[in-house]
Amino acid sequence: xxxxxxxxxxxxxxxxxxxxxxxxxxxxxxxxxxxxxxxxx
Numbered sequence: 856x857x858x859x860x861x862x863x864x865x866x867x868x869x870x871x872x873x874x875x876x877x878x879x880x881x882x883x884x885x886x887x888x889x890x891x892x893x894x895x896x
Contacts, residue, residue: 865890
């Protein structure tokens with residue numbers, strides 16, 4: 856339920872090596888969305 860502004864980062868992904876970063880990105884992409892974006896009208 857937190858509000859964010861356009862362009863504001865939703866999360867930061869850290870890794871100690873390029874291979875770890877690639878693995879983490881693939882892990883996130885292979886799973887259902889971890890957040891939902893909607894508009895309150």
